[in-house]
Each structure stands twice: as structure tokens, then as C-alpha cells.
Amino acid sequence: MNKMIKVAIADDHKLFREGIRFLLDQMENIELMFEASNGEELIKGLETNKTDVVLMDLEMPVLDGIDTLKQIRPLYPEMGIIILTTYNDSKMVAYLMELGANSYLLKDTDPETVQRAIESVYREGYYFTREVSKAMLTGLKGNTRKKPVLKDNVVLTAREMEVLELICQEYTAKEIADKLFISHRTAEGHRRNLIEKLGVKNTAGLIVKAIKEGIITV
Numbered sequence: 001m002n003k004m005i006k007v008a009i010a011d012d013h014k015l016f017r018e019g020i021r022f023l024l025d026q027m028e029n030i031e032l033m034f035e036a037s038n039g040e041e042l043i044k045g046l047e048t049n050k051t052d053v054v055l056m057d058l059e060m061p062v063l064d065g066i067d068t069l070k071q072i073r074p075l076y077p078e079m080g081i082i083i084l085t086t087y088n089d090s091k092m093v094a095y096l097m098e099l100g101a102n103s104y105l106l107k108d109t110d111p112e113t114v115q116r117a118i119e120s121v122y123r124e125g126y127y128f129t130r131e132v133s134k135a136m137l138t139g140l141k142g143n144t145r146k147k148p149v150l151k152d153n154v155v156l157t158a159r160e161m162e163v164l165e166l167i168c169q170e171y172t173a174k175e176i177a178d179k180l181f182i183s184h185r186t187a188e189g190h191r192r193n194l195i196e197k198l199g200v201k202n203t204a205g206l207i208v209k210a211i212k213e214g215i216i217t218v
Contacts, residue, residue, distance in 0.1 A: 004031045005122045006050060010042040010068070011035075011057040011084070016107070020055060020084075023111045030118060037061075039068030046072065046079075053080035053118050058087050066096070073100035073201060080121035084109075093132055097208045100201040103127040124172050125203035133170075154197050156215075163190040168207050168216045 007030055011017050017035050024032045033049040036042035038060040046054075054072075058065035069081060082103040083096055093104050102121045105114065113129065120127035156164065159180075166176045177187040191203065198209045210216040 004029055005118060006031050006033045006052045007118060008033050008042065008045060008049065008051045008054045009035045009056075010037075010039060010054060010060065010065070012037045012060045013057075016057075020114075023114065026111075027115050027118075030115070039063030039065065039071070042068060043072060046076065051076075051079060052122050053082060055082050055084045055114075055118075058083060058085040058092075066099070069096065069099050069101060077201065080118075080125070082117055082121055082127070084114075094208065097204050098212075100205060102202060102204050104132050105129070106131075126207070128170065128204075128207075156194070156197065160190055160194055160197075163187065164194055164206065164210055165216055167191065167194075167203060168210050 007024060009017050009020050009032065011020070014037070017037075021032055021035070024030050033051050034045045036045050039056075040063045042054065042056065043063075045051075056065050056068065060068075063071075065083060065085070069083075072079070073081070080102045081100065082105060083101050084105050084107060086107050088106055096104060102125060103117045105117055109117075109129075117127040162180060163176055166179065171179065173187050173191065174184055176182075177184045180187070191206075194206055195202065198206060200206055200209050
């Protein structure tokens with residue numbers, strides 16, 4: 001990967017931010033653009049700093065991570081948002097993925113996983129650890145709210161179903177292209193069509209919707 005991935009951090013604990021800054025400085029192709037101590041500062045910083053991926057805590061003063069996610073997702077639909085928190089709850093994981101988060105990591109995650117998450121979210125639009133995948137599935141299955149209804153007249157082609165199944169198995173776009181003997185551009189086109197048809201925000205949202213609607217059996 002040649003392009004520098006531009007990253008921002010939002011966390012109210014200065015010591016934790018310093019630790020993340022130190023880790024990011026050791027990673028090739030990753031550049032820290034700015035730091036914020038709360039969601040309001042993050043939103044302001046994003047106005048003047050082009051950012052590819054945000055590492056964001058949930059519990060912050062002034063504007064917490066949930067409300068910040070709700071505000072910045074529609075403003076920056078292509079930007080990756082990684083929740084980095086101590087809060088380990090399956091329903092929270094599922095809820096944040098539905099809101100448009102691209103990944104969910106616990107603060108005791110090892111540096112190698114943080115780097116993989118940043119790179120995967122930048123390239124593929126999502127990153128799920130095994131633990132988070134399990135928690136998300138549990139959270140979605142345990143969701144007692146009324147299931148969202150698919151848009152009227154939504155019909156997925158056989159090829160789109162194949163692509164969706166592979167996305168839910170966490171295949172990358174390149175791996176999907178290779179497996180289905182199609183070009184990377186075509187695979188990307190199918191992914192974009194699926195996002196539009198299912199009315200979700202990103203690739204992570206596709207997985208959430210597919211599981212929640214029972215389109216894909218896990």
C-alpha cells in the first residue's frame with residue numbers, strides 16, 4: 001500500500017491518545033492528522049483535515065461517540081470509523097454497526113490488530129475480529145425491535161447474492177473478484193449496487209442488514 005492512510009483520534013484520556021499516537025508512529029503508511037478530546041473537537045477537526053480513518057472512543061464529554069457517529073457518518077460517508085472502547089456488549093456492537101461504524105475494537109486489542117483494522121477499513125470498508133463477529137451476530141439475533149423492511153421492489157440478482165454471501169464471509173473485493181472470475185471493478189460495482197439496493201451506509205452495513213433480514217444464513 002503506497003498511499004498514506006490519514007488517521008484521527010478522538011478520546012478524552014490524554015495518556016491513551018499518547019499511547020495510540022506512539023503506536024501509529026511505528027506503522028508504515030499511516031499518518032496521524034490530529035487528535036480530539038471529544039466528539040465536538042473531532043467534528044471541528046474534520047472540517048480542515050482530510051481524514052481516511054477515525055479511531056473513536058464511546059465515552060467522551062461534550063459529545064459522546066454515539067452522537068458523534070450519528071453526526072459525522074452522513075457528512076463523510078466514505079470515511080472509516082473504528083470504535084475503540086472498553087465497552088464490551090453485543091447489543092452495542094450491533095447497534096453501532098447499524099449506525100455506520102466500520103469496525104469495533106476493545107482497548108486491550110494488540111497493536112497488530114489495530115493496524116490491520118485501519119488498513120482493512122481503509123481498503124475494504126470494514127474489519128471484524130472473531131470476537132466482534134460473534135458479538136454482532138448475538139446482538140442482531142437478540143434484537144427485539146421490529147426488523148427494518150427492505151425497500152419496495154428490491155430484487156437481488158443471482159450474482160449480487162453471490163457477492164453478498166462472500167462479503168458476509170469477509171472476503172475482500174480482490175478475493176471476490178478472483179473467486180467469481182470477474183474484474184475487481186465489476187466486484188466493486190456489485191458492492192455499490194448492494195449498498196444502494198439495501199439502503200445501508202457501507203460494507204459493514206451490508207453484513208448487518210443481510211444477517212438481520214435473514215437474507216444470508218449465518
